């Protein structure tokens with residue numbers, strides 16, 4: 483290439499090294515490492531966002547998503563954005579100024595639904611649970627009785643800040659008995675924990691590509707049933723966001739492919755491949771795999787004398803929360819994981835900051851090799867950070883789970 487850079491540009495270049503990101507094992511709450519083939523296909527040559535080959539791929543990706551969501555919903559597509567863009571899209575299409583929404587606020591992530599709905603101008607009934615505990619159906623019933631005209635009830639199936647798996651059946655029954663829409667955040671759950679949108683009568687559901695779906699961050703799958711679509715069609719006012727207007731997005735993804743925005747072909751290639759791999763593995767087999775490795779990790783953690791924050795019986799397989807005893811430094815542990823082992827793990831949010839570790843086992847990373855690696859690293863790091871452990875106990879306990 484002819485060198486036409488100016489002296490100033492050359493001087494600038496000396497300060498900017500060629501990029502070589504570190505190789506990390508991503509065991510935080512997501513993103514997770516993706517299968518090498520997902521990564522590889524994501525760097526295949528781009529297609530234009532209006533290319534018929536690409537729009538065919540969008541339709542096929544939507545079909546794969548229907549399988550993973552376990553739905554026949556026509557309106558199934560991806561928002562170009564991370565998980566919260568899915569939340570914004572669903573909520574800003576369903577809610578109008580002055581509408582009432584009841585939010586099952588289980589922690590930081592489902593808690594953001596409160597903020598998103600308030601920004602839309604909705605009246606929000608915020609049902610906040612004790613951290614690590616599920617939402618009690620009786621409290622939801624009472625909130626519906628106190629607010630006769632509720633348009634939406636929303637919560638998360640998998641609350642990543644506290645490692646909680648929220649049972650949905652009773653919440654769905656109450657929501658529909660009061661004629662509201664049942665909206666579920668499955669950013670962390672989809673592809674990792676049992677979820678069947680149609681069978682569980684979920685009216686709208688959103689997710690993120692970077693967690694249990696095993697793809698790169700940047701796409702937010704959403705699905706809405708006929709009931710939810712009817713609510714959108716009957717809006718008194720236009721959806722206030724051009725970018726998140728689901729009816730226009732539906733035309734682009736599943737209709738005549740009229741231009742809406744410049745979707746990234748490379749992100750879609752990766753998601754397509756990760757979804758194809760999910761079908762190849764089998765959805766139920768995948769849920770079982772996540773459960774097995776989550777159980778083994780928890781057994782190892784308990785064998786080190788540590789406890790799980792989440793209420794027993796409601797622990798997520800895909801994200802394990804470790805309560806740290808007084809005096810054990812969360813930041814020092816996470817720093818050692820990163821600098822000594824190139825492993826990323828998560829810390830606590832809000833009042834749990836400094837008191838909690840969060841370890842994700844999602845998608846490609848939910849495997850025995852990684853469980854053993856994380857436990858071995860933790861066993862080595864903990865004594866340096868003020869917590870003594872019995873050498874070998876964690877791996878022995880995990881091994882017992884694998885032998886069950």
Ligand SMILES: Cc1ncc(COP(=O)(O)O)c(C=O)c1O
Pocket residue numbers: 511512564565566567591592638640641642643667668669670690
């Ligand atoms: C349950 C849940 N909801 C929403 C989000 C937000 O997703 P994103 O960070 O991809 O916008 C997350 C991210 O961790 C999450 O775990």
